[in-house]
Amino acid sequence: MDIRQIRYFVAVAEERNIGRAAKRLFISQPPLTRQIQQLEDELQVKLFERTAKGVELTSAGQLFLNESRNILSLIEQAQERTQRAGKGQLGRLDVAIFGSGILNTIPDILKRFKTAYPGVNIVLHQMSKAEQIEALRQKRISVGFNRLLAPLPDIDSTMILQDKLMVAVRDDHPLATKSLINLKELDNEPIVVFPKGARPNFVDLVSRVFQEAGVTMNITQTVIDAVTGIALVSGGFGFCLIPSSASVLQLPGVKYIPLGGLPDNATVDLSCIYLKDDHSPLLSAFLAVVHEYKSQLNHHTSFSAARE
Amino acid sequence: MDIRQIRYFVAVAEERNIGRAAKRLFISQPPLTRQIQQLEDELQVKLFERTAKGVELTSAGQLFLNESRNILSLIEQAQERTQRAGKGQLGRLDVAIFGSGILNTIPDILKRFKTAYPGVNIVLHQMSKAEQIEALRQKRISVGFNRLLAPLPDIDSTMILQDKLMVAVRDDHPLATKSLINLKELDNEPIVVFPKGARPNFVDLVSRVFQEAGVTMNITQTVIDAVTGIALVSGGFGFCLIPSSASVLQLPGVKYIPLGGLPDNATVDLSCIYLKDDHSPLLSAFLAVVHEYKSQLNHHTSFSAARE
């Protein structure tokens, strides 16, 4: 049995006339007659009664007509869905995020992607940097969001943005009135740092900055993520240096003040990582959204810079 | 797209190796490679990633694998169901019955047919003789049960049994004690007859019998069917002649007594009728059951005749 034969059968059943059906199918009548005969032979069932005016369906033929329509429609659907899946418009994308990365940029990107590809089911996984890399290699995830990556041979990354540093400070502290804090002003002040976990990470960046500026760093706590660090600031444990994108988080009694007097490379990047040899259309589609987001981000910041 | 290609695709997806799949399909590797390429070209989707050890499904391929399995299973089902329909094991059979015909024989036949062909949905219609013939011609029904048919050019019939005549009589009537009533004993007695409707019918048979025997027939009521007639006997309206198969009906105060002194042709047949040019397997199957029923009926009656 053959899809062609099924198509032919449906045409004949609908036209109730082999010659007319042949015209509709843009073939001549004899091969159509033969295909129908073959179909009947194979099924060992008479599908049509031959009459003087044409043909008419037997009851078995009527049943087979229904089934045939189902089959053709299922095939059509399969083709369409497969093509959509091939364009990355359908399927499932497993994405890893890290603790505080969820604060603003990542939700924006995910929201854009969901709008552009509503057929794709996004599944989020909270994972540390090391876990993300392992999960990528095991193909449990397709993309991970992260900061401060060391290059790896099998993993590519795309930098999304570079956060400058800010200081989280209690609003009853003398420095809280300033619009810019110089690193030197934090000399020997109590500092909460994060995260715990695989190096290199944000702590290393902060340490390097202090070291290069010759400022003493007085670490009082090392906590798991930015949210916890800022909560400790709110609780009076001291200062906390954060990537500026974490400043969307509002906690009672906490103010965020830009940190000045730093070298240009004192930034922390947000990147997304993915397997170098993953050519799936879903990933490509996702990265396209990321790049679009990135370029709009640049335009926007240059605009606001021009206005200021 | 082609069912063959779908089968090939499933084999390759399952073996994750084109060469192995080719062996399983009893073809050589190159044409299989080509068929898969064609499928990919047609869908414009890469279904497999080619690796050193074989191939592996892309996510679009995974989706298409699911769809393919659905398609193949639907095709298989369609073939099987169509073949069963072709053997008359599946479908719908519209059967017409008449008022009192439902009393014993017809339910027996229907029961047998339902046991032998459980996949067939039997739909019953109550119809008079004339209605049945019209419905047959319009193909609203496939079989009708009836009595006393006049032959028609486009309709065939099969006689199922011939009922002898019996008399329904109130049990308080003097004749009710007899084991056989002679027609002459009904001379000028009040008689209820049935049915109303298209001739020839049961009334005509009864009238003819009276006439040929030279007995005066005193019709007091003409009612629609046997059940009503017997009910009137129960109500004291007189006698009622019935086909013996209607004697399974028990009503208070009514006895059935065989009618004697009649010619051999004083019987009323039960037949089923159908279109002469209906060659549907469902009808054939049904008629086969009818014939089987008939032959068993004959064996049974000859046995009981032998024993008596």
Add this chain to the structure above:
DNA sequence: AATTGGTAATACCTTAAAGGTATCAAGCAG
């Protein structure tokens, strides 16, 4: 670094089957 074993891809040929043309046989309307 070269080799070998196993993979899919390609080139070229053979064979099977689908399609086309011409014609026939059957049934119905005039």
Add this chain to the structure above:
DNA sequence: CTGCTTGATACCTTTAAGGTATTACCAATT
């Protein structure tokens, strides 16, 4: 009885599926 329409058959052409031989590629191993 005669066209006219229908599906069926015979025979040829063309398309496409399948086979054989070979190549290109990758990875694991020596």
